[in-house]
């Protein structure tokens with residue numbers, strides 16, 4: 001089946017009919033339905049499917065063994081995300097197996113398609129959770145204690161999804177089987193539009209981190225509390241968000257975002273007692289990101305004091321800048337000679353894995369240049385061509 005045929009088969013799963021955006025948090029009904037869909041597609045191709053103790057699904061063509069070539073992506077999404085971020089790489093991997101078989105390729109190495117859980121970190125706050133667990137970049141205890149917006153722990157949510165939380169954690173056996181990891185992904189910016197090319201080879205991933213900012217003040221009555229008597233954390237936090245944008249604009253090519261802002265308890269006629277908001281900050285130079293976040297934290301302290309509030313800034317995740325393996329990039333370049341090299345500002349499991357195994361990525365053109373939004377797009381021809389490009393790349397590696 002074509003990539004577009006597979007994406008059509010899952011287009012209703014987790015889609016908000018009003019906005020057209022997808023919400024497929026890890027272990028939600030939508031994400032579990034997508035896992036079932038993937039397992040069905042893999043089994044229909046005669047691949048051997050195994051869900052490991054970290055909830056990563058592996059679909060094997062050939063016996064699981066060291067030196068295998070692994071491709072794949074994720075099926076979870078951000079709130080209000082697009083149809084392609086994750087599923088394109090999974091569908092392209094399945095279709096690439098079809099292409100290789102049509103070409104009667106007899107792989108000398110095993111090939112696996114891997115589906116990683118919670119790549120976006122939209123449920124538990126920590127991006128690339130599956131690959132972090134696999135590689136030990138997060139401890140099992142830390143992961144088990146993470147909570148979602150409802151206050152449910154990862155341990156409970158995984159248990160309900162059929163993954164025994166006592167067994168999660170670094171998995172040297174699974175990691176040791178990956179000889180190379182190649183992730184195909186929708187491009188999440190305008191790079192390929194500007195280059196007028198359908199496919200690029202990734203050069204780097206921008207370093208990025210997430211911080212939780214908690215602002216506390218005095219909860220009170222909206223009608224009886226004079227303006228001069230207030231310690232309103234919403235007003236303080238709003239000024240902090242302004243400072244995030246202003247300070248980040250002063251740093252060349254830095255990016256910072258506040259996309260989640262939660263007053264507590266959240267009533268129209270209630271002066272909030274606390275606000276939580278989350279800061280996402282990125283720059284190619286890790287020290288620059290750190291310095292920017294330190295300046296933002298200092299500004300938050302000043303703003304909190306000026307409003308009679310208190311603030312704490314705590315780091316939830318950190319991913320340094322990744323330069324992908326030059327040897328893998330050369331192999332990809334040999335298979336796809338017209339594909340340009342392109343860096344990305346988005347995070348990926350391939351970025352986490354690259355510290356442990358030779359890894360690389362391919363990007364498919366996104367004509368809207370927009371991502372993490374329903375307007376993310378790939379033309380049918382480009383989506384289907386992705387599978388051929390991925391097959392071209394994998395074929396040489398499977399020799």
Ligand code: GLV
Nearest residue numbers: 120127345346347
């Ligand atoms: C994931 O797409 C991220 O870059 O946060």
Ligand code: MN
Nearest residue numbers: 085086119185
């Ligand atoms: Mn993604």
Ligand code: MN
Nearest residue numbers: 078085120372
């Ligand atoms: Mn994403």
